[in-house]
Amino acid sequence: MRVSAKADYAVRAAAELAAADEGPVKGEKLAEAQDIPLQFLEHILLELKHHGIVRARRGAKGGYWLARPADEVTIADVVRAVEGPIADVQSTPPEAIEYRGNSEHLREVWVAVRASLRSVLEEVTLANLVAGELPPVVEELISQPDAWHASTSTKEMTG
């Protein structure tokens, strides 16, 4: 249930590409802008390329650019490219798991977890991200003060 450095880096690099107006951007520039180790970033960009998120050209005037308009690439697209399926359970999609006994309805819960993740990640595009104009779903989620604290319920800590 954590976001890897790789996924974080990937989204940040993609955001830089989304903000760049026309023309390829060098990997080095992306690395500097977002403070990401260059060689690691290159591997990430390569994965993004393999998944059709970005395109690239080598040579003097080379660099990377988005394969699609920034408002057609969601954060989910980027995360899936580098991390694989979102919210798998034991490396299996939640709907494919059979639960027995008293945990029979756990499958629905994991499916709901995935759906709720998607409701955020698939709604926010790179264009939204760089413009700071986040969709209503997101605005509502972050408008609640509780969302900004480390943990709301600490019942299990005290007893």
Add this chain to the structure above:
Amino acid sequence: MRVSAKADYAVRAAAELAAADEGPVKGEKLAEAQDIPLQFLEHILLELKHHGIVRARRGAKGGYWLARPADEVTIADVVRAVEGPIADVQSTPPEAIEYRGNSEHLREVWVAVRASLRSVLEEVTLANLVAGELPPVVEELISQPDAWHASTSTKEMTG
């Protein structure tokens, strides 16, 4: 962004405990009911105990039971006990990260991700789970057919 075997096991074992009416349940019985390797499960139950989710007694009539009523233990409690904080980014809580340049608003997105996870995990109690009476938030999420498919947008796969 995946649910570990450990977390899955923990919730399933907790569900069995929630369904057991009075009296300690042996680890072996939990392991059998949910098809979990016994020795691994014992470690998990120990962690749950350390976090005050379950209690235990040794000896002839020993076993495990929930420390609190099943309707006061959420799935979030159980998951946090074995996996730590939900939705950390690079092992750091999202609100603690400073983003620069064009990814400035990424923090809000990750906070929203965490909030949306919580909106599911903190709403579903063990009592809900075993009764199959999932809260409205969850019911609504799983009522949409898309929620049951592996991936909705595959744009990045084709081009």
Add this chain to the structure above:
DNA sequence: GCACTCCTGACCAAGACAGTCAGGAAAGTC
């Protein structure tokens, strides 16, 4: 005192994570 059950630490193999290193291959420039 003995059986039962939890408790705990040590260990292990495989894989993920977060990179680094070295070199090759296209693209543009002169």
Add this chain to the structure above:
DNA sequence: GACTTTCCTGACTGTCTTGGTCAGGAGTGC
């Protein structure tokens, strides 16, 4: 055609996590 630039790729590395297993110790109840 040489040369520079930049991406492309595989190999490698050290540490941590995952998903367990093994062996033994410590309470509990009869």
